[in-house]
Amino acid sequence: MPRTTVIGSERVLISQPDGTLAAMPACVVIKGNRIDTVVTVLPGQVAAETKSLARKVSGKAYFVGDNLVSPAFVNAHTHLAMSFFRGFTLGESTRKNMIEDLFFHVESRLTEDDVESFTRMGAYECLLNGVGFVWDHYYFGKATAKALESVGLAGVVAPTLQDLSGPGTKWLERQWDETREISESEDFASAGVFAAYGPHATDTVSPDLWRRIVKESSKNSLPIHVHLAQSKEEYVKVFSREGKSPVRYLKDLGVFENDIRSLLVHGIFIPKEELALLNSKNKVLVFCPFSQLIFQFPASVLEWENAGVRWTVATDCVASNDSMNVQKELRYVGGLANMGVTYSPEHQRFLCEGGVHAAQSVGEARARVQDLSMRFSNSKFLLTKIWNTTESLHPKVRVGRLSAGSLANLVVWDNSHASLWPTTQELRGLAMGDTVGAIQNMMVAGKWIGKDGNYSNSIVKSAEYCEAKKDAEMRLQELQKRL
Ligand SMILES: [Zn+2]
Numbered sequence: 001m002p003r004t005t006v007i008g009s010e011r012v013l014i015s016q017p018d019g020t021l022a023a024m025p026a027c028v029v030i031k032g033n034r035i036d037t038v039v040t041v042l043p044g045q046v047a048a049e050t051k052s053l054a055r056k057v058s059g060k061a062y063f064v065g066d067n068l069v070s071p072a073f074v075n076a077h078t079h080l081a082m083s084f085f086r087g088f089t090l091g092e093s094t095r096k097n098m099i100e101d102l103f104f105h106v107e108s109r110l111t112e113d114d115v116e117s118f119t120r121m122g123a124y125e126c127l128l129n130g131v132g133f134v135w136d137h138y139y140f141g142k143a144t145a146k147a148l149e150s151v152g153l154a155g156v157v158a159p160t161l162q163d164l165s166g167p168g169t170k171w172l173e174r175q176w177d178e179t180r181e182i183s184e185s186e187d188f189a190s191a192g193v194f195a196a197y198g199p200h201a202t203d204t205v206s207p208d209l210w211r212r213i214v215k216e217s218s219k220n221s222l223p224i225h226v227h228l229a230q231s232k233e234e235y236v237k238v239f240s241r242e243g244k245s246p247v248r249y250l251k252d253l254g255v256f257e258n259d260i261r262s263l264l265v266h267g268i269f270i271p272k273e274e275l276a277l278l279n280s281k282n283k284v285l286v287f288c289p290f291s292q293l294i295f296q297f298p299a300s301v302l303e304w305e306n307a308g309v310r311w312t313v314a315t316d317c318v319a320s321n322d323s324m325n326v327q328k329e330l331r332y333v334g335g336l337a338n339m340g341v342t343y344s345p346e347h348q349r350f351l352c353e354g355g356v357h358a359a360q361s362v363g364e365a366r367a368r369v370q371d372l373s374m375r376f377s378n379s380k381f382l383l384t385k386i387w388n389t390t391e392s393l394h395p396k397v398r399v400g401r402l403s404a405g406s407l408a409n410l411v412v413w414d415n416s417h418a419s420l421w422p423t424t425q426e427l428r429g430l431a432m433g434d435t436v437g438a439i440q441n442m443m444v445a446g447k448w449i450g451k452d453g454n455y456s457n458s459i460v461k462s463a464e465y466c467e468a469k470k471d472a473e474m475r476l477q478e479l480q481k482r483l
Pocket of ligand 1: 078316
């Protein structure tokens with residue numbers, strides 16, 4: 001018998017038929033790792049209904065009063081093992097190509113056990129930030145999947161595939177096999193851990209390997225998770241090797257065919273006219289603002305939005321971000337349209353000349369982006385990015401929505417926390433605030449992660465966490481010696 005829980009709250013965030021999101025009295029029935037049903041209830045009757053439903057399904061009742069229940073966050077692009085890079089200074093490498101000059105050098109000395117150990121720390125950081133699901137991409141995919149399972153974080157693991165350059169070339173066949181093993185494992189699936197193909201990028205993967213990935217992806221519907229057009233070096237290399245841009249290269253290889261689902265990360269070097277090639281419900285571009293600010297510069301998501309392309313928001317890795325909190329990325333997106341005003345000709349003129357006339361034309365430049373600014377700072381628009389934009393990408397899992405059939409990933413928020421006051425604007429609080437301290441508890445794949453009301457402390461003081469941290473510290477010291 002799968003474990004069954006009934007969570008009742010006066011304020012459960014549910015998608016409405018008109019596409020809006022609203023907090024309403026409801027009970028969420030969870031069987032095993034999925035949501036079985038969501039039953040809306042009359043106000044004031046949730047406590048009784050929670051108990052009665054729990055009796056009916058022989059489950060545990062959990063009534064949270066008027067504390068808000070929302071989907072847990074989804075982080076659509078991580079390399080959790082890279083949490084250890086916080087111990088390295090980036091310095092000179094940001095001047096050149098950080099990926100090739102720093103990452104590849106260090107990563108070629110990693111062992112499988114290092115990856116499992118460092119991933120555990122990255123996974124804990126996600127849980128502490130209200131993230132219950134990640135799309136991870138790294139070498140030693142099975143070690144990554146095991147780390148997620150042991151810590152209790154759900155996600156889609158893409159073992160890195162590369163054959164032209166990069167540390168993974170020597171592990172290619174093994175990573176190919178591990179993709180299949182993760183995908184076929186019922187234990188991983190019940191922990192909410194699934195697989196995707198993880199070609200590293202367009203410059204590090206040959207046409208032959210791409211064809212092999214496309215063929216298998218079309219056969220078994222596993223999505224492709226890849227870095228696309230992330231640097232000038234990648235763009236130039238692909239152009240000189242293939243005589244075309246990274247996007248056209250992938251198009252000609254069949255990566256953008258309708259039956260191929262793909263998560264395309266960074267997209268900094270995609271000309272406007274090529275965006276139309278990515279306009280499909282099975283393709284999602286990933287914007288990682290704070291990471292891109294460090295390793296390159298932010299992609300032009302305003303153009304993505306104009307082109308009607310689906311896109312989501314993620315953190316990328318600690319090496320270029322330092323935080324696994326997706327909320328802060330949303331604030332960046334929320335204010336993005338206004339950022340163009342800073343670099344507008346009008347503001348540049350004002351900076352040189354000053355004066356009332358120049359100030360007035362800056363006001364006009366700002367008015368031009370007002371509509372876009374309103375759209376980007378809309379709370380539902382932002383939260384959809386980190387809840388359910390990727391929900392249709394994997395055939396075995398739906399996530400980021402409190403509805404029947406979705407993975408049971410949810411957060412109970414403590415309304416008494418100052419970051420959620422006043423509680424009438426719950427979407428705004430979650431989209432623009434720092435509400436991680438208000439997590440009362442989080443459920444991932446049907447299992448509670450922390451102790452109710454003492455969420456983050458109960459995690460960092462647990463024996464499992466202390467053991468994981470000790471192991472990672474020892475391994476980091478050993479790695480530093482090997483370098
Ligand atoms: Zn990345």
